[in-house]
Amino acid sequence: MSNPSVDDALTPYDAVLLLSFGGPEAPEEVVPFLRRVTAGRDVPEERLEEVAKHYHHFGGRSPINDQNRELLAAIEAELARRDESRPVLWGNRNSDPFLTDTLRAARAEGHLRICVVVTSAYSSYSGCRQYREDLAAATDELGLAAVDLQLDKIRPYALHPGFVAANLERLVEAVGTVDPKRATTTRLLFVTHSVPDAMDDTSGPGDGDGNLYIEQHLRAGHLIAQGLAERTGTTLEHELVFCSRSGSPRTPWLEPDINDRLAELAAGGVTDVVVAPIGFVSDHMEVVNDLDREARESAERLGLGFVRVPTAGTHPLFVEALVDLVEERAAEARDEVVVPAQADSGDVRPSICDSGCCPNLREARPALCGRD
Structure with missing residues (x-):
């Protein structure tokens, strides 16, 4: 540049x-x-x-x-x-x-x-x-x-090549610690912070279809899992799960919760899980409490092997x-022509947000760095 x-x-x-x-x-x-x-x-x-x-x-x-x-x-x-x-x-x-x-x-x-x-x-x-x-x-x-x-x-x-690559490097290293003698069926769980369904439904540009929050996680997870297979020859079935749900129980939030999903996987014959918190950039409270403590305790109770991947940090x-x-x-x-780096062919989100993008559903408040 x-x-x-x-x-x-x-x-x-x-x-x-x-x-x-x-x-x-x-x-x-x-x-x-x-x-x-x-x-x-x-x-x-x-x-x-x-x-x-x-x-x-x-x-x-x-x-x-x-x-x-x-x-x-x-x-x-x-x-x-x-x-x-x-x-x-x-x-x-x-x-x-x-x-x-x-x-x-x-x-x-x-x-x-x-x-x-x-x-x-x-x-x-x-x-x-x-x-x-x-x-x-x-x-x-x-x-x-x-x-x-x-x-x-x-x-x-979320889909910048460097963020994806950093998460991939963390995953490759973590997968190398899985005990092959006991892990007969390993599932890769990408984890992010749950949000209300309505917040996901309205994530993205105001004239779009919403659900950009989920879409970006799914795309990032796919790229990281694909990179793992290419780098190591290890192909793991993977999915997106959620943690840190809060708020009224009457309000729908994104599911499944990681603890609920661990129980389902154990009942279905999975022996080990690799937990990659790609929705977080550092190991803060939602990671060390909700994953390292609560989810790990759930896995131990269910007899699941549990490996937690570090965040990009x-x-x-x-x-x-x-x-x-x-x-x-x-x-x-500087008004220069810029070709933004992107890890896949999906839309690149702009630095100046579109009008109505990811709205505040509780109250109208002014916001900088956007067109509204």
Whole structure:
């Protein structure tokens, strides 16, 4: 993406912002964090206390912030390797460092044109538009202090070759640990965060058919399973399952839940499962609690062998992909012709979201980095 007329491939950006969900880092932060996460959803206090037990099981500290610190350092190192050094800022939706504070400090330091990298790869309300709403809310809160800030988000990257390749590398290594003496029938389970059916039905462009959230996972899983067969000669029957369901039991959410599916597979003669959480970019609470603890306990109770594949995390291929995406967004900002990298022939989602894409079904809220 080099262009002799610009300083480097990140021009015109002054900084890169890593925008994430956030998490508590001490026991006393857990319930306030959960209140922020569920604000406006009428979640009973007793339900928050129940979810809080997941965090207290791990000492009241979510792993997500430490993982973001590692990812931030890895992005900085990759930028430096490319001679494209920029400050890499960090802001969270639900915990310190809060996005508004990060943007206020950025402006004070003279960082006015910022490329935003979100720690969510897939298209959906919670995975894309809600972050765009966060950006709009933060600039609104800053008022005149944000009048000269310009924030450009990278596109959804579930099918970027680097993200797919990083997940494939993790899977190849994990499959190599399956005990061939006991594993007579192994099933590969790709896992993601469940969302309400209605959120999946409306994921994607407003004039489309929806269900882009599921579609992207199925396409990514197919590519990764295909890559496993090509690399190792191991062909595993695979499927998509879900974890971390929450909300009212009267609201339909995507199924099957991984624990329910484990019981069905064990009853059907499967001896081992390889669990690949491709819906997550790092091993945060939904992974270490819902998979490493709860799903693993289910597998042990059912007599299933259980191997959990690490997430992309700070795999070099994933870090390189994120920087590639920032460079791609910078080229767009310079009005250059860009051919986005894609791991298959499906549609590439744009960095500027279409009108009505992945709408907020609860309330109308402004969102940046889109046409609405």
